[in-house]
Amino acid sequence: MMEAVPGALGTSASFALRLGQTIFSSASLLFMCLDVQFYSYTCFSYLVTVMGLVTPWSVSLALVDAYSVFVKCLPRQPRVLLVIIVGDCALSFLSLAAACSTASVASLLAEVGSPYCPSKICSRYQLSAAMAFMSWFLSFASTLFNLWLLPSL
Numbered sequence: 001m002m003e004a005v006p007g008a009l010g011t012s013a014s015f016a017l018r019l020g021q022t023i024f025s026s027a028s029l030l031f032m033c034l035d036v037q038f039y040s041y042t043c044f045s046y047l048v049t050v051m052g053l054v055t056p057w058s059v060s061l062a063l064v065d066a067y068s069v070f071v072k073c074l075p076r077q078p079r080v081l082l083v084i085i086v087g088d089c090a091l092s093f094l095s096l097a098a099a100c101s102t103a104s105v106a107s108l109l110a111e112v113g114s115p116y117c118p119s120k121i122c123s124r125y126q127l128s129a130a131m132a133f134m135s136w137f138l139s140f141a142s143t144l145f146n147l148w149l150l151p152s153l
Contacts, residue, residue, distance in 0.1 A: 005149045007146075009061075009064070009084060009149070010064070015062060017138050017145075019062050020135075021054065021142070025095075031131060032047055032128040038125075043098070043101035046102075047099070047128065047129070050132075051132060057091055058135075082150065085146045088146065096136045102129040103126065107126070
């Protein structure tokens, strides 16, 4: 059996990555939903939708990683790993798009001024975009680690 790739599915590094994804996506969702006016802009609604998908995906894979770490059983089926890679890749690109669009619109609204976006609300939107970027970074790292492991199976 091959050595485990650090960050690949079933390792403690993967558990840390998934836990980070969960925390950052939940924080992004929380900061966006603290204000009820987010639905006025499509990109903000898109971020809420994507982070609403990323959070349960990350929680479920964090549970798989935690189980694998504690039981010392690495899930090494190529089909399962391929599904996880495809899911990670799709969600990471969706979260990158949502974070970029939210950051650009929040920055534009902050430049325009308070009639469209009060300072406190715009800073929450920017903070939510920053959390979404962090979630994307960890998700993309998980994708790359698992993709690195796939050919060895």
